[in-house]
Structure formats: structure tokens, C-alpha cells
Amino acid sequence: MKVRIVSKSGRIPKYETSGSAGFDISAYLDSPVVLKPGERKLIPTGIYMELPMGYEAQVRARSGLALKKGIGLVNGIGTIDSDYRGEVGVILINWGNEDFVVNDGDRIAQVVINRYEQVEFNAVDFLDETSRGEGGFGHTGV
Numbered sequence: 001m002k003v004r005i006v007s008k009s010g011r012i013p014k015y016e017t018s019g020s021a022g023f024d025i026s027a028y029l030d031s032p033v034v035l036k037p038g039e040r041k042l043i044p045t046g047i048y049m050e051l052p053m054g055y056e057a058q059v060r061a062r063s064g065l066a067l068k069k070g071i072g073l074v075n076g077i078g079t080i081d082s083d084y085r086g087e088v089g090v091i092l093i094n095w096g097n098e099d100f101v102v103n104d105g106d107r108i109a110q111v112v113i114n115r116y117e118q119v120e121f122n123a124v125d126f127l128d129e130t131s132r133g134e135g136g137f138g139h140t141g142v
Helices: 063-069
Strands: 004-007 023-026 033-035 040-050 055-060 071-073 077-080 087-094 100-102 107-115
Touching (some): 023 040, 033 040, 033 087, 055 087, 063 071, 077 087, 087 107
Antiparallel strands (some): 004 040, 033 100, 040 087, 055 107, 071 087
């Protein structure tokens, strides 16, 4: 699949290995941004994408930053819809104990492209029974 992008920095995202599901995206900054412990900020990337209908881009945390520095995404996974044409921003949060500095060009998140399908809802008065029923969180034990 081909995805059209505009990159204000001139950096084109790429997959780091042949088996990578996601590609990294980098910060696009005029000056460094400091994230204090517990602080969250929207980090620009300078990337604009044109996804085909029926596809979304999921912005996810980079596991190395999460493990080593406690850096994650406030919303867990961010979705970029196929009809969105604005700049891709990453809402970073510092879950760690020390200040974290984001510099221009730092890889701050990864993006995975997924196919999706919109559903048509059918309002009914009841749902079919299953063996699980309404068993929710922790219903199968420890």
C-alpha cells in the first residue's frame, strides 16, 4: 500500500526491520521540550498523512522509552482516521521519576497501519446467551 505524506522536516518514516509492524515517528521541534515527572505535552511531528479509506494509523508508545525512561502516551493508543489531514501529534506523558528532554528528531512514538470496518448497529431488546454471559473483569479467577 502507498501512503502519501508531507514531512515538514524532510524526514520520511521508515520501518527499522523487515518484520516491523510499526514505523517510528520523530519530534519536529524548534527547541527542546522538557517533560517533568507526571507532565504531559503534545509533541508535533511535522508529518501529515493521507490514508486510504478503510485504514487507520495507530500511534503507540515506543517500548524502549517506556521501559528505560517511563515515557508513554496519555491515551494509550491514538487513532489517526483516514479523513484526517492535520499534523500528526503525539501526546507524551512522563511516568518516570526524572525530567525527560525531547529534542528535534528524537523518535517518540511508533505507528501501525490497520484496516478497519465500520459497522451498522441493529437495536434489539436482548442479546443471544453465551456460556460467559455477563462475566466481566476477573470473572475467570487469578
